[in-house]
Amino acid sequence: MIYAQILAGGKGTRMGNVKMPKQFLSLADKPILIHTVEKFVLENRFDAILVVCPSDWVSHTQTLIDRYIADERVKVVVGGSERNETLMKGIEYIQDNFGLNDDDIVVTHDAVRPFITERIISDNIEAALKNKAVDTVIPAIDTIVQGENEEVEDIPVRDKMYQGQTPQSFNIKALMSAYNQLTEDQKAILSDSAKICLLAGEKVKMVRGESFNFKITTPYDLKMANALVEIGE
Amino acid sequence: MLNQVYRLVSPRQIETQTVNENLGTDDIIVRPTYLSVCHADQRYFTGQRPPQVLSKKLPMALIHEAIGTVVRDPQGIFKVGDTVAMIPDTPFEKDPIIRENYLPTTKFRSSGYDGFMQEYVYLRRDRAVKVPDDFNLEMSAFLEMVSVGVRALMQLKETMDADDQSLGIWGDGNLGYITAVLAKSIFPDTKLYIFGRHQEKLAYFSFADETYVVDSIPDDLTISQAIECTGGAGSAIAIDQIINHIKPMGTAILMGVTEEPVDINTRDVLAKGLILQGTSRSGREDFEKAIEILSASPEAQSYLQNLIGITKTVTTIPEIIDFFDMDLANSWGKAVMHWKV
Numbered sequence: 284m285i286y287a288q289i290l291a292g293g294k295g296t297r298m299g300n301v302k303m304p305k306q307f308l309s310l311a312d313k314p315i316l317i318h319t320v321e322k323f324v325l326e327n328r329f330d331a332i333l334v335v336c337p338s339d340w341v342s343h344t345q346t347l348i349d350r351y352i353a354d355e356r357v358k359v360v361v362g363g364s365e366r367n368e369t370l371m372k373g374i375e376y377i378q379d380n381f382g383l384n385d386d387d388i389v390v391t392h393d394a395v396r397p398f399i400t401e402r403i404i405s406d407n408i409e410a411a412l413k414n415k416a417v418d419t420v421i422p423a424i425d426t427i428v429q430g431e432n433e434e435v436e437d438i439p440v441r442d443k444m445y446q447g448q449t450p451q452s453f454n455i456k457a458l459m460s461a462y463n464q465l466t467e468d469q470k471a472i473l474s475d476s477a478k479i480c481l482l483a484g485e486k487v488k489m490v491r492g493e494s495f496n497f498k499i500t501t502p503y504d505l506k507m508a509n510a511l512v513e514i515g516e
Numbered sequence: 517m518l519n520q521v522y523r524l525v526s527p528r529q530i531e532t533q534t535v536n537e538n539l540g541t542d543d544i545i546v547r548p549t550y551l552s553v554c555h556a557d558q559r560y561f562t563g564q565r566p567p568q569v570l571s572k573k574l575p576m577a578l579i580h581e582a583i584g585t586v587v588r589d590p591q592g593i594f595k596v597g598d599t600v601a602m603i604p605d606t607p608f609e610k611d612p613i614i615r616e617n618y619l620p621t622t623k624f625r626s627s628g629y630d631g632f633m634q635e636y637v638y639l640r641r642d643r644a645v646k647v648p649d650d651f652n653l654e655m656s657a658f659l660e661m662v663s664v665g666v667r668a669l670m671q672l673k674e675t676m677d678a679d680d681q682s683l684g685i686w687g688d689g690n691l692g693y694i695t696a697v698l699a700k701s702i703f704p705d706t707k708l709y710i711f712g713r714h715q716e717k718l719a720y721f722s723f724a725d726e727t728y729v730v731d732s733i734p735d736d737l738t739i740s741q742a743i744e745c746t747g748g749a750g751s752a753i754a755i756d757q758i759i760n761h762i763k764p765m766g767t768a769i770l771m772g773v774t775e776e777p778v779d780i781n782t783r784d785v786l787a788k789g790l791i792l793q794g795t796s797r798s799g800r801e802d803f804e805k806a807i808e809i810l811s812a813s814p815e816a817q818s819y820l821q822n823l824i825g826i827t828k829t830v831t832t833i834p835e836i837i838d839f840f841d842m843d844l845a846n847s848w849g850k851a852v853m854h855w856k857v
Contacts, residue, residue, distance in 0.1 A: 311518070311536040321517040325545065325587045325636065327596050353590075397518055398534060401547060401635050402831065402856055491831075495520075495534070512518060515537040515638070 284330045284387045286377055287323045291316050291336040291394035292362035292369035306394035311512045315499055317351045318397035324354040326404050335362040335373045370476055392450040395499040406490045411452035414488040416480035420445035421492045448492040451476045520635040523575040527563030530833050537638045544594055546584035546637045550657035553843045553851045554581055561840045573628050580604035580625045581660040582632035583647055600644040601659040603800055617797040645803045648811055654824045657852045662806040663798035665695040668743055668769050669702045671795050676767040679740040680706045686754035687745030688712025690850055695745055696721055697819045701809045738763050747772025759784045767791040825849020831856045
């Protein structure tokens, strides 16, 4: 089975004073989350598409899904307190409602990356069917500088540097096994799901993203996203 | 939905634009799969259209010959996964006399309106025609051009006099080849003569009764009806030769596009009582007829498959640009992109 999991657990703390989590803010007259889900429902290979959101926002999310998305595969699921817990809540839902097979995969994606394309989703599915873990990346344009305490520690070779995006896609059983090997401290600080698999010694396949597949995190991002969209006839 | 549209913004420069699309009640959503390049696309891509035309029509997504897979039909008439040919013209009125492809209000994709170089195409359902499951997909990519050939031959059939002894087709390129293959199905008992500039291209027309290089046509050769498929600088010579060799009261169908006006020997057109009739583009019924003809003739399908020139999977904008360049350097056949952008 092939699943999608849209991670809509964010609380919008980086968006400034807005009270509503950023995935629910409006882009081209629709909530950002809805644009993202709309792209996933066009992929016929998904057996279920989970939208994992904070418990306080479940009703709001369900209302939006009912209003905009007519697809029975979409399920609203309560997430956890941080990213990896939210991810694993989705996996638990799959396990409880559909059971788990060895070759089941999940394509996980940030709700606030609505510019995802068919090609990226399709490449993730194909790569995840052949590899245990898949990360979507674009080559770094700026030089990456590593530092601490206002001092540069290292400037890695740019040709080997990439910026991580989502989707990140996994063989579900391999992801669960890797997650269970983490210490509680690691679970709390890991901000990247592909790293769960890396720490467990799994190879992570890279899939090409797009520069416009950016994450809408700040008011500046939202302004830029709105400026990018042309209204169709 | 936020859709990516890949537009030509200036010659050889393609950029992606996000367009917020809304699904109308009559629309379906199609994921393009195989896209075929036309000379008209190349005239935009290389900047051969006059500057005032380019500035008016660009930015614009190119390609008006394409098939795709249905991913959403709110009415459930098309099945998800169906392969459809996409009709590039979108009429907005019905006229009892004027066909949809000639109505001035009809919008034509890749000529003023976005063509099929898109992530998804929001298509009015009457602009999709199901492609039979056993059709070759690369050949099906240029079904639009086949439908244009069908339109020309149907117009010839409606207009010409009773003399169907012979048909001469001027032009040994893609359009000439397609029209000639169709002519064998639509006029099976008519002698088919092909007139072209390139002996090596004429060799592909093995199904024709005779082929002639245009600088050595026998003076006494006569033809009943004619179709001109040259376009460009070759049009003037081709039209002149047709006027010389066609029998009185014959019909000549003109299909080739020229940027410059062409001189026509009207003295002989008048003296012979000839009919010159233009055709351009096609409509839904021509797509349906094209599929009907090909379904009934595996032979015609196999001849059209010989026209698949270059094929390549494209996944990025630089690969699209390379593909258009490859097509420019290619001497025979249609260039078909397997669209994975």
